[in-house]
Amino acid sequence: xxxxxxxxxxxERLLALYxxxxxxxxxEEQLARAHQAGLIHGACHTYVGEEAVATGVCANxxxxxxxxxxxxxxxxxxxxxxxxxxxxxxxxxxxxxxxxGRGGSMHLFAPEVGLMGTSGIxxxxxxxxxxxxxxxxxxxxxxxxxxxxxxxAANNGAFHEGLNMASIWKLPALFVCENNLYATExxxxxxxxxxxxxxxxxxxxxxxxxxxxxxxxxxxxAAREAVQRARSGGGPTLIECRTYRTRAHSEGMRxxxxxxxxxxxxxxxxxxxxxxxxxxxxxxxxxxxxxxxxQVDAAYDFARNxxxxxxxxxxxxxxxx
Amino acid sequence: MRxxxxxxxxxxxxxxxxxxxxxxxxxxxxxxxxGGNFNTTAGLYxxxxxxxxxDTPIAERGFIGLCAGAAMTGARPVVDFMFLxxxxxxxxxxxxxxxxxxxxxxxxxxxxxxLRGSVGVGGSAATHHSGNYYSIxxxxxxxxxxxxxxPYDAKGLFNTALRGDDPVMFLEHKLLLNTKGPxxxxxxxxxxxxxxxxxxxxxxxxxxxxxxxxxxxxxLDACDQLAKDGISVEVIDPRTVAxxxxxxxxxxxxxxxxxxxxxxxxxPCGIGAEIAAQAVDRALDDLDAPxxxxxxxxxxxxxxxxxxxxxxxxxxxxxxxxxxLLAE
Ligand SMILES: Cc1ncc(C[n+]2csc(CCOP(=O)(O)OP(=O)(O)O)c2C)c(N)n1
Ligand SMILES: [Mg+2]
Numbered sequence: 004x005x006x007x008x009x010x011x012x013x014x015e016r017l018l019a020l021y022x023x024x025x026x027x028x029x030x031e032e033q034l035a036r037a038h039q040a041g042l043i044h045g046a047c048h049t050y051v052g053e054e055a056v057a058t059g060v061c062a063n064x065x066x067x068x069x070x071x072x073x074x075x076x077x078x079x080x081x082x083x084x085x086x087x088x089x090x091x092x093x094x095x096x097x098x099x100x101x102x103x104g105r106g107g108s109m110h111l112f113a114p115e116v117g118l119m120g121t122s123g124i125x126x127x128x129x130x131x132x133x134x135x136x137x138x139x140x141x142x143x144x145x146x147x148x149x150x151x152x153x154x155x156a157a158n159n160g161a162f163h164e165g166l167n168m169a170s171i172w173k174l175p176a177l178f179v180c181e182n183n184l185y186a187t188e189x190x191x192x193x194x195x196x197x198x199x200x201x202x203x204x205x206x207x208x209x210x211x212x213x214x215x216x217x218x219x220x221x222x223x224x225a226a227r228e229a230v231q232r233a234r235s236g237g238g239p240t241l242i243e244c245r246t247y248r249t250r251a252h253s254e255g256m257r258x259x260x261x262x263x264x265x266x267x268x269x270x271x272x273x274x275x276x277x278x279x280x281x282x283x284x285x286x287x288x289x290x291x292x293x294x295x296x297x298q299v300d301a302a303y304d305f306a307r308n309x310x311x312x313x314x315x316x317x318x319x320x321x322x323x324x
Numbered sequence: 325m326r327x328x329x330x331x332x333x334x335x336x337x338x339x340x341x342x343x344x345x346x347x348x349x350x351x352x353x354x355x356x357x358x359g360g361n362f363n364t365t366a367g368l369y370x371x372x373x374x375x376x377x378x379d380t381p382i383a384e385r386g387f388i389g390l391c392a393g394a395a396m397t398g399a400r401p402v403v404d405f406m407f408l409x410x411x412x413x414x415x416x417x418x419x420x421x422x423x424x425x426x427x428x429x430x431x432x433x434x435x436x437x438x439l440r441g442s443v444g445v446g447g448s449a450a451t452h453h454s455g456n457y458y459s460i461x462x463x464x465x466x467x468x469x470x471x472x473x474x475p476y477d478a479k480g481l482f483n484t485a486l487r488g489d490d491p492v493m494f495l496e497h498k499l500l501l502n503t504k505g506p507x508x509x510x511x512x513x514x515x516x517x518x519x520x521x522x523x524x525x526x527x528x529x530x531x532x533x534x535x536x537x538x539x540x541x542x543x544l545d546a547c548d549q550l551a552k553d554g555i556s557v558e559v560i561d562p563r564t565v566a567x568x569x570x571x572x573x574x575x576x577x578x579x580x581x582x583x584x585x586x587x588x589x590x591x592p593c594g595i596g597a598e599i600a601a602q603a604v605d606r607a608l609d610d611l612d613a614p615x616x617x618x619x620x621x622x623x624x625x626x627x628x629x630x631x632x633x634x635x636x637x638x639x640x641x642x643x644x645x646x647x648x649l650l651a652e
Contacts, residue, residue: 069397103430112429119396120428124420127389131421134393134401141349141375141399148393164386171381320431321465323489 012220014283020062020219021279022291024054027078028276029299030087031250034077034094038254042307043094045107050078052217052249055275056181057082059222060149060242063230069119069135070149071128074109075181075248076121079151084116087299091306099305104312126161128152129178133165136174136239147233149177155186157200166207166241173238177229180243181216187252188261201243209239216244217275249274325506330496331363333475333507334440337482338402339368340511342376345400348486349376351387352404361406362442362501388414388439392421395437400486405441408495409455422491423466435466438485440494443471444538445588445625445636447498454625456589461493462566463593468492468516469566473540475505477563480514487513497537517567523547525558525580530612531650532558532576534599535586536565539637543586546643557646565595573599574607581612584649588636591619613652618645 012020031049038047050057053075061070061082072079080090085101093100094108101113109123119135122128128150135148156162157180169176180200184191192198204211210232214225222244229240247270251258280288328336342348350365356379359366369377380387384405391401405411411418418439425435445454461469468490472478478496485492523544525532535543540561547557558576562569577583583603585596596617603615621635637645 069393071393102428105430106428110428112432114396114429114432119393119433120425124416127392127417127421130386130389130417131393131396134390134395135397136393137349137390138347138394138397138399141394142347146397148397160385161389164381164383165389167381168383168386168390172378320427320429322468323426323431323434323436 012223017279017283018287018291020058020223021276021283021288022295023058023062023082024219024276024279025291025295026087026298027054027057027081029295030081030090030302031077033299033303034091035250035254037091037095037303043254044096046074047094047108047254048075048252049248049250049254050075052270052274053181053183053246054078055219055222056179056216056244056246057151059219060177060179060226062223063226064117064147064149066116068147068149069117069132070151071119071131071135072121072151073128073153073156074121074123074125075153076111076151077108080111080113080118080121083113083118085111085113085118086302088302088305089113091302092309095306095309096311097306097309098312099309103316125153125156126159129156129161129165132176132178133169133174136169136176136233137172139175145175145234147175147177147230149179151179151181153186154180154182154184154191154200155189155194157203158194166209166239169239170207170209173236175233176239177226177233178239178241180241181246182243183246183248185262201241204241209241211241211243213243213245216246217273217278219275219279325508327504328475328507329502329504330472330475330478331501333479334482334496335364335366336507337479337486338365341483341486342368342372347398348400348402349378350402350404351378351380351391353380353382353406355379355404360404364404364440384410384413385417388417389421391437392417392425392435395435396425396433400436402438402440405439407453408441408443408457409453411439411441412455419464423464426490427466434489435491436489438492438494440496442498442501443495444497444499445620445632446538448627448629448632449498450627451624458493458495458565459589459594462568462595466491467566468564469495470516470564471495471497471537472563473500473537473561475503475507477514477520479507480512481516481563483511483513484516495537499538514563516564517569519560519562519569519572521558521572521576522561523557523559526556529556529558529580531582531584531646532560532573532580533584533586533646534560534562534573536562537588539586539588542637542639543642545639546646549639549643550646555650568598570599570602570606574603574610577603577607578610581610582649582652583611583615584618584645585615586618586637586642586645588620590622591617592622594619613649616645616649618642
């Protein structure tokens with residue numbers, strides 16, 4: 004693990020991080036209920052338990068930095084600035100959704116806040132983030148490209164090709180591996196010859212950091228250093244965040260037979276929201292709770308009452324004109 | 325008029341576009357200081373350096389994926405494959421990402437990416453370097469698929485590719501790369517979806533032949549032979565298979581009553597089948613005979629010259645196919 008140094012975060016900053024994590028948590032819980040109620044028409048992979056990763060990383064990003072996400076992308080979208088109402092509306096298939104109802108959970112697009120897509124395909128986000136880095140360097144900006152991806156994706160060829168190109172061309176990019184120990188039901192220890200992802204960075208000649216992905220402050224600090232390096236021309240960084248999803252791989256899927264209840268409980272005891280809340284005044288936490296509850300309730304009402312898209316739009320935008 | 329090779333004509337378009345637009349960059353293997361295996365970028369590295377003429381690792385999937393990300397964030401990549409066969413390593417990136425991005429983002433992201441490379445059977449390139457997969461790409465919503473047959477078209481179509489915001493497959497038949505032809509110096513662009521009537525039939529013309537890329541020259545040779553017997557043929561080069569200019573083909577069919585599609589690549593589910601289906605669908609009353617196709621054999625491409633020659637149409641087989649159709 005790399006030591007990150009820097010000033011301790013202010014209470015305001017910590018509360019802001021808490022708030023983002025809570026928006027993700029409450030939105031996901033609402034989505035899970037909506038899934039059970041039949042309001043979500045397709046897949047829904049929640050981010051419950053992993054909130055600290057997207058939150059800690061995106062708190063270091065600007066709206067014009069580009070995030071490329073995964074099938075488990077609600078947290079990335081919300082942390083990057085997507086409104087929970089537009090996210091829920093998308094999963095409900097409504098015209099007011101971020102992708103106007105044509106994408107659902109795995110095709111969330113909000114380029115106006117730098118969310119360049121969640122994805123139904125494991126792997127390409129790594130290459131696209133490197134490509135954003137290429138573009139930002141070519142165009143002489145100080146923007147950065149960020150890929151979030153799972154431990155499963157770390158075994159995909161895109162990881163190898165993407166990290167190598169980012170390294171040889173010193174691209175302003177961040178590769179954030181969310182190692183939640185499983186790809187669906189396959190333990191990472193059984194699919195990786197060396198299950199330490201951060202160590203692989205050495206093979207590509209770039210810095211690699213292993214952080215506690217349930218500790219938002221640690222994630223924040225590691226990402227801050229990596230983003231600064233990228234912005235100042237120092238090239239890419241691989242950050243491995245060890246974390247855990249505490250719900251099933253996907254809503255409605257079984258969640259037994261491949262991991263023990265003890266393991267799940269042990270990780271729940273290290274819930275990223277609890278860990279941070281313990282450092283903050285209870286009054287402040289309560290205030291954030293009620294604020295976020297109101298926001299998520301309103302988002303749900305908005306989404307549920309939004310119209311479905313006009314079928315005439317089903318074939319628009321295949322081409323640019 | 326000044327004559328240029330097919331490759332030089334496309335390069336002139338690329339060089340002029342790069343001079344004007346700093347967001348254009350080229351990636352590929354050996355396209356930097358080396359100037360491209362087929363001289364596609366000769367001289368450009370000295371002008372623009374490594375950031376805009378980027379030699380890549382042998383990572384086709386990787387650099388297409390990277391270029392997709394670059395195109396989504398304001399750059400205009402040109403991917404130079406040398407042989408387009410290598411693109412097959414990246415089909416997931418192409419079909420799931422590049423082709424679908426504008427749709428998925430409801431038009432808020434653009435995908436201005438040009439994918440170019442040599443295609444087609446010839447020169448004993450053998451089966452890993454002779455691919456001709458344009459019908460596959462034309463099947464997928466989201467791609468523009470371009471097959472220039474002359475230096476003039478190569479420059480004009482490349483200009484259109486570089487100016488649009490869609491992914492373009494720019495497919496350069498390997499037998500055409502060094503062919504020469506007249507190319508104007510000005511910066512003209514040829515719109516996609518505009519077929520060219522390469523040889524106009526006379527008033528007594530009773531057959532239309534559609535031919536693409538390297539098949540065009542062979543078809544014209546066949547027509548010269550037929551002309552000696554007083555047989556007139558109208559020849560149409562669609563130039564782009566996506567979009568496909570069916571109107572020009574049907575106008576000709578209306579005049580001639582017969583249609584033959586000469587296509588170097590495979591018949592099943594191919595562009596010839598598409599043209600035939602549309603002709604039957606939209607112009608049944610114009611047809612005096614069944615629509616016919618003359619295709620390459622449905623086989624991988626062999627190496628030995630007599631084997632290679634046996635799997636693609638040539639002027640003699642084209643001439644015979646036209647005679648057969650006229651006898652229907
Ligand atoms: C290329 C590809 N292969 C397979 C799948 C099916 N799939 C969806 S999620 C998943 C597991 C991904 O695991 P990981 O990357 O660790 O992410 P996690 O779900 O744990 O967040 C698989 C195999 C896919 N979407 N894309
Ligand atoms: Mg995983």
